[in-house]
Amino acid sequence: MLHFLPAPLRGTLAALALACNTLILCWPLFFGALLKLLLPVQTARKVINVVMHAVARSWISVNKTWMDMVGGSHWDVEGMEGLDTRHTYLVTSNHQSWVDILVLQYQFNHRIPFLKFFLKQELIWVPVIGLCWWALEFPFMKRFSKEYLAKHPEKRGQDLATTRKACERYKTNPVSVFNFLEGTRFTPEKHDQQASSFRHLLKPKAGGIAFVLDAMGEQLTALVNVTIHYPDGSPSFWDLLTGRVRKIVVRVSKQEIPAELLGHNYDQDAAYRLRFQEWVNLLWEEKDAQLDALHREFPPRS
Helix, strand or coil: CCCCCCHHHHHHHHHHHHHHHHHHHHHHHHHHHHHHCCCCCHHHHHHHHHHHHHHCCCCHHHHHHHHHHHHCEEEECCCCCCCCCCCCCEEEEECCHHHHHHHHHHHHHCCCCCEEEEEEEEHHHCCCCCHHHHHHCCEEECCCCCCHHHHCCCHHCHHHHHHHHHHHHCCCCCEEEEEECCCCCHHHHHHHCCCCCCCCCCCCCCHHHHHHHHHHHEEEEEEEEEEEEEECCCCCCCHHHHCCCEEEEEEEECCCCHHHHHHCCCCCCCCHHHHHHHHHHHHHHHHHHHHHHHHHHCCCCC
């Protein structure tokens, strides 16, 4: 609709739309969070959460509108059949760009329960949006390096405790718990540093979703495994704002979570940890092969 405008002007208008959308709808979230603190009754909290999630979905809907207006990206999406908002899912995807998050929200809004991302603890300080994530009870994780844990072994297992605490809050309502298995965005530099055996992916970090399976167990209906491909290369956020993302390919696979992987302690059971890592690596081998096929099917624009 706005393709006739110069790209910088489209980007400015989209950025303003995103900023206004966020600044307007953040206040109901802040008010809801305050009410939950003042009314620690489970029934009241449940009703407030429903309202807050409706506000968050409205935020996504407005974002979808400006994305369509400035971008007009061609979407090629397969595999959404069989998903609904009544069940709890574990969701994962490959990760190439900050655009991935808006792509996931665009496609899954009103199709599955509201996505709850695992976030680095530092992101709570992102102006406005960090507080919105906190108000919506997104789980914030403090990650420690192996070197730090060697010096401070008392911190070991803190991620699991955080995950369990977050997941406890999700037991009364359907939710989609999301985790980027790679832990960070793919870049050629990171790929080389890791010496990753995958062509299009970084090495998966199994611990995050293992903790979710430990904490939530049979509450999880299925794994929703998402593969995102941008034929013209990984876009920047400015590319999205200016409408320069020509095509977005999304493949979704709803997969059963093996029963033997539920309810075990990833940190303390070495045999289980090995089985779990083998399962995750198999998922990643299949995703890498799928990305190979998508690169051939959807080559970059010449």
